[in-house]
Every structure is written in structure tokens, then in C-alpha cells.
Amino acid sequence: MSATPPLYGGIEAGGTKWVCAVADAQGRLLATGVIPTTTPQATIAGAVRFFQEHRTLTAIGVGSFGPVDLRTGSPTYGHITATPKPGWAHTDVVSPLRSALQVPVGLDTDVNAAALGEWRRGAGRGLETLAYMTVGTGIGVGAVVNGRLMHGLLHPEFGHVRIPHDRSRDAFAGSCPFHGDCLEGLASGEAMRRRWGQRAEDLDDPAVWELEAEYLAHAVMNLTYTLSPERIVIGGGVAKHAGLMARLRARAFDLAAGYPATSALTDPAAMDEYVVSPSLGDHSGIAGAIELGMRRLASPDQ
């Protein structure tokens, strides 16, 4: 028997804070810490200090805000690329952590990490495919397909899909600096703040939330028709608004119009199980980051 069981680290690397955690091989959190996101150098150094002060680690994983270069073999693998966040464009996240901590470092997007966390430990356990959508300041999707995260060209950027926008109902031009009225431009927390002049959490007019449910229902149905996931988990601050999930499920059910004839789209009770809140609450991302570290250790060449 080894005297020191393996421990894993995870970082949920967000634009305002980095959540760091240490877990055992079953994913149980043993220690957590929060580091404000300032400059890359100071933030990464803070994460290194957290892990050095706590435990000797076997591997760590990072779920990062993006866009991130995940193409193994790319000269900029492990870099945050063209983010608008000041000071963070073209930042190498992986190398400094690996150098300082001397362990393998797994990396994926923040939403892919959350999808992986829910798939491994939460609402997606046992499923072949799972989509996770976050609706907060921005909108993003991560997905596990056949047990693996989706990368390809770069990684999903589902916030930027276009959906129907009826300007006679909603004259707001959209808040996306690239696309105006893409999904994120219409339905993110930032879009709500700019359309209504108040933060999403302070809005309680039912018409506000009917419109939000309309856009998110289109997002849910476009995800369904494109990825055919077995479940869709919706996290993020905006999605916590009381009653929103019920409204969006009802509207998605109407939009599906019974096609294709699979129970999630023809039975309202099955729809309740198809579009769900995260089982792990606010811990989907950190659970997934820890899993990214475990997977990196298992497949060091990936």
C-alpha cells in the first residue's frame, strides 16, 4: 500500500476569478481556494502557491475561459488566444503551471470542463452524449460525445449561433461585438443588462423572462437537432432565475412540434428530464477540471 494516495488539482480559470481545488481519486474536494483574475503572471503565480501550500499532486486540469488553443501539436497549444480580456490575449496557461508544479497539466475550455464534470459526476452519468450550456455574462456550450469532449477546428463557440430574432417583438440590436444579434448577443446576461438597463438578477417583469425563454428554447432545440445529446444541462447565473427553466422547457416542447418522435420531445415529463439544471450546482466546472487532470495523466500524449 502506498502511504500517499494520488491527489489531483483543478482550476476553473474564469475571467474574474480562478477557483482552485485539490481532490482525491474519487473526485472528493479536500481543499479549495479562490484567486482574483488580475494579470496572467500574478494569477498563475497565485494558483501555483495554492497548490504548493496544500498537497503534493499527481496531475492538474484547467478549464479556462477562451478562446483557447487545444490543438495538440500546435505551437500555441495551451494558450488563451484572441480574448478581448485586457492583458490575457496570447497567454500560455499550461507551460508555467507545468514548469512550476512539475506535473502533467490537462486543459480544456471552461464549458467543456463543466460538461465533463456533469458527465462524470453529475446529471450526465452513464450517458453517451451530454451537452452543457452556460448562460451567464456570456453563453457557451461544452459537449461530451461518445465519452469524449468536442474539439475539431477549435472548440464549440455555440454562443455565436444565429437564431430567429423577431425585431417587431424585440428591437434590441444585440450586444455581440462580432455578430450583433447572435444567441449571446440576444440572451446573455450582458445582452439583458444592455437591453433592459438593469442586471439580469434585478429583472422580474414576466415579459423579460418570456423573451429570454424564447431565445434559450431556440438554443436548446438547435443543440438537439445538431448534436442529438441525450441530456442538456443548463448552468450559469441567468439560468438560476426562478421559473426560467420551466418556461424554456415549455417553449422548446412547442418548437419541437413532436419531431422527431422521441419521448423527450413528445412527453412533457420526459422533457423535464431532458433539459435540467446542473446536479453539481456551481461545482460542475471544478469537478470537470479535476477530471481533466486525471485524463491527462491517463493519456499523456493527448
Place this chain on the structure above:
Amino acid sequence: MSATPPLYGGIEAGGTKWVCAVADAQGRLLATGVIPTTTPQATIAGAVRFFQEHRTLTAIGVGSFGPVDLRTGSPTYGHITATPKPGWAHTDVVSPLRSALQVPVGLDTDVNAAALGEWRRGAGRGLETLAYMTVGTGIGVGAVVNGRLMHGLLHPEFGHVRIPHDRSRDAFAGSCPFHGDCLEGLASGEAMRRRWGQRAEDLDDPAVWELEAEYLAHAVMNLTYTLSPERIVIGGGVAKHAGLMARLRARAFDLAAGYPATSALTDPAAMDEYVVSPSLGDHSGIAGAIELGMRRLASPDQ
């Protein structure tokens, strides 16, 4: 040396005809035949006769029109489900072929088969992820992600995503019996025929094809932002119209607005390599059906 090298059969099971082929282990076609799609019994019997007359087979694969139940373990696995095609709803395709030919039978959707064919033998060779969209009488997408086809809840039904529809530019309400103006309802060959009163192949007004390129460019960008494929192949009869691919690439490039900053979306020459016609011409589907047979033999329990 074995006296009889292994041979594989493939069926591209369409709504108007079934294309049957026999190929060697390298996928080279040795014989092909066409059977009109009439009743399930007569059509399946025709396919059985084709294979019995030609060669002794090791396995066959079927790429079928749908929706199809692909969930292994489901009591209706291998059945075409709620198709509007008269006589074909709830038809078991796999069992009669397996019983008559006494070989393993692989099955997937027609578009998943075409995606697999292009990934294995055509425009997607060597890629991790590939999407194949057909634009013909209907619209469908198949996708290979991390080397495997996408199933999940059922299988992708991308023809039914909603995209922006500017009714001041295009007053047509859409032809989809379920959704009206979903992608298929706006941009399929059937939608074009109903909007313009002529078959797509007889239409040559540039405004017709500008509108078609607009809708297909939205489809391409929504696929990009959702699946993040490394390449998108566009097949089907409507996509053959001279100039359409160039128009839709140009419009997709504009819609992307350089985000995310990956070469396919920032360099028009790279976009030309990102959205392409099938390398296998009209043989993507049959090549993929044969590959489905080979895969079924390799993984009989899947």
C-alpha cells in the same frame, strides 16, 4: 493465402431508390445495382437478390433514410420509425437483411453514412472531425466526431434547426410540415420548388441563389459554432448548382466576422478548403455504407 478475399456489401437506402454495391477490403466497388424503393417487402427482397447473385459477403452496411432507431438495445433497433413515406413507417430494415443474407448488418442514417464515406475515403481523410451536409429534396447532416458517428438521443436532425428568416426579403412561410420555416423548410429543394414554382435545377435567377446561399451560409456557421468540425462537406443535388458554393462561402465568411480567429474564418483561401464539395461525388453514401459493414464486423456488439 485465402482463396476468397473478404467482400463487403453496402446499401444506400433512399426514399426513391436503393443503391447496392459490393466492394473489396480497400473499398473498391466491384458491382453495383439500383432497386426502386416501392414497398418495404419488395425493396428489401430486391436488395437480397442483388447480393445473393453477386458474391458471398462478409458483412453489409446500410445508410438509410430516416428517422431510424440506432439505439442498440432498443426493441425497435434497426427500424425506420415515424417516416411520412407511405408504407415505410416502423419498418425493420436490419432483421430481414440479416436473416436472408446471414451476415452482420451495420446501420446508420444516410447522411451519417455519407459523412463516414467522405471521412474514410474522401474529403475528410485524416481529420478528427467532419460534418457532411446534404442539400437535396431535404436537408440533413451527418458528422464524425473523434472518429465516431454521432447518435445520442436519436441522431442529428440538422435540417430542422431554425435560422434567421427575414420575411421582408423572403415572404415564403416555409415548407416543413412540422416547423414551417426551419432550415429545411426554407432552403431544401422542396422549399425552393414551392417558393418559386419550379424545380431547383430549372432556376437560374441570381436572386434565387443569393437567397439560397444566405440560408446555407447560416447553416454552415451554425454547424461551425456548434460542432467545430475541421471541414464541412456539402453534397446533394441542390448544392451542385454552378456558383452556389462560392456564394455561400463568401456569405459564411462575412457572417463569421473573423470570430473565432481561426484561419478558416479569417482567410478566404482557407475557407475554400473548409467548406468543400464531396471528393467522392455521388459515391459518398455508398462508400460509407460499405464502411458501416466493415465496422459492424469489427465491433459486432455495437
